[in-house]
Amino acid sequence: xDGRARVVAWLGREILPHEASVRVWxxxxxxxxxxxxxxxxxxxxxxxxxSTTDHIAEPRAYFxxxxxxxxLEQIRRARVVRIDxxxxxxxxxxxxxxxxxxxxxxxxxxxxxxxxxxAALPDRCRxxxxxxxxxxxxxxxxxxxxxxxxxxxxxxxxxxxxAILAAMTEQDAPAGAQEPRKTTDGRTRKRx
Numbered sequence: 001x002d003g004r005a006r007v008v009a010w011l012g013r014e015i016l017p018h019e020a021s022v023r024v025w026x027x028x029x030x031x032x033x034x035x036x037x038x039x040x041x042x043x044x045x046x047x048x049x050x051s052t053t054d055h056i057a058e059p060r061a062y063f064x065x066x067x068x069x070x071x072l073e074q075i076r077r078a079r080v081v082r083i084d085x086x087x088x089x090x091x092x093x094x095x096x097x098x099x100x101x102x103x104x105x106x107x108x109x110x111x112x113x114x115x116x117x118x119a120a121l122p123d124r125c126r127x128x129x130x131x132x133x134x135x136x137x138x139x140x141x142x143x144x145x146x147x148x149x150x151x152x153x154x155x156x157x158x159x160x161x162x163a164i165l166a167a168m169t170e171q172d173a174p175a176g177a178q179e180p181r182k183t184t185d186g187r188t189r190k191r192x
Contacts (some may be wrong), residue, residue, distance in 0.1 A: 007050050009136035014059035015047060017110040020168055021060075022067050029071065039074065043067045060107070113171075117164045128153055129160030 019040065026036040043066045056062045118126060128146070131137040132153065137145075139153045146153075 003051060005136040005138065007048060007053055009134060010053045010059070011044070011047055012133040014053075014056075015044075015063050016164075017107065017114050018060045018063050019165070020110065020171075021106075022063060023169075025064070026067065026071065035074065039067055039070045042070045046070070060103075113168070114164065117167050118160070120167075121160050121163060125156045125160045125163075128156040132157040133161065 022043075023036060023040065026039055043063070046066055047063070053059075118129060121129060124146070128142055131142050131145075132139065139150045139157075142148075142153045143150045
């Protein structure tokens with residue numbers, strides 16, 4: 001497995017299960033949900049750009065710290081910030097330490113949650129997602145093994161990731177606060 005594939009597999013295995021926790025913290029610290037998505041996107045881009053992850057002993061803490069850095073950069077760019085936002089960010093202590101029993105249990109629950117979401121994907125999508133994102137198999141090799149095009153492999157991997165992220169976001173949303181959806185006639189209505 002090449003370095004890029006190892007980093008992608010590491011992101012899926014070590015970082016993705018903690019997205020919900022980071023998202024909750026960011027929502028508390030930043031008013032607009034769009035900002036949270038921007039921060040997470042930039043954080044994922046930075047993590048994906050790593051040449052190696054061998055130096056990272058605590059992936060969860062690293063993810064929080066990376067998101068914190070991105071958030072602080074956005075605050076500096078904005079120049080006008082609520083004072084309680086800055087105090088919450090500064091109060092976040094991410095010292096590397098042995099995880100508490102609560103964090104271990106929480107991490108295991110998140111991992112099980114992600115496993116259930118992966119298992120719920122359609123068969124071909126699940127197989128491609130697992131080979132591509134967990135095992136780190138190249139698109140070309142997956143295409144050869146399954147007798148499909150590389151384009152199909154890429155689309156199914158993206159489809160799987162989007163489905164998992166959407167399910168996690170939906171599960172994390174407070175009851176009654178789900179986004180409105182479009183009806184067939186173009187009108188908007190709330191999900192139930």
